[in-house]
Amino acid sequence: MIDVLIVGARWTSAHHSVTHTFADALDRDRFNPRTLACLGSRSIVKAAVVREVHRSIRPLILVGYAQGAAVVGDVASEFGGGGSPIAACALISDPFRPRGHAVGNDPGGYGILGEREIDEVPAYWAAARGDLTTALAPGSSLRMVPELFDYFDLSTDEAVIDWRGRLVDASIREQLARYPAARRLWHSKRGEYFMATASLLTGPHETNYVRLGHVERLAQTINKEIAVHN
Structure with missing residues (x-):
């Protein structure tokens, strides 16, 4: 069994459909998802995620949406590999998405806060066209x-x-x-x-992540690519 830690957006009440859709699409025979509330500043939430990583006794997949993606992507980049329990990360609407990285069609652009590569663990991104957080044009x-x-x-x-x-x-x-x-x-x-x-x-593109299948496609990629290696 592989644990999956899901960190939502800052406004968790507005974005339940995204994280719930991801969790529902996972193979529950192999994955055990749980949610960590994204409350407080990014540094506070990051500290909470790091504590969860240190406590984990099983392989752990980090999943984040929007601000949650900013946090878990940073943690995966800094603490993944080298004996860490982090087996992979899945990032939805990541404000640090590097250009050219997307499951399915690449909407172009890159994260509004820049580009963060994740080298030590497998990393997968879901990015919807028109989402300024993760697919902002370079010259904007x-x-x-x-x-x-x-x-x-x-x-x-x-x-x-x-x-x-x-x-x-x-x-x-x-x-x-x-x-x-x-x-x-x-x-x-x-x-x-x-x-x-x-x-x-207000997250006008959040429905696109569910309606257009980006979130489910990301979860199915985790089902296929990660479980076979653990």
């Missing part, structure tokens, strides 16, 4: 606004409100004034500011 003006990245370390609702205000302020700074084309994109009717806040706060 969103990459110019560092306040966007702070979202993944927010720990309270009050902090989210403050962050949204800072993100609006960033859109009118001299920083963007130096890039007229980016400024027009940022403020247009379907501008990148509105796309970003909608994608990060």
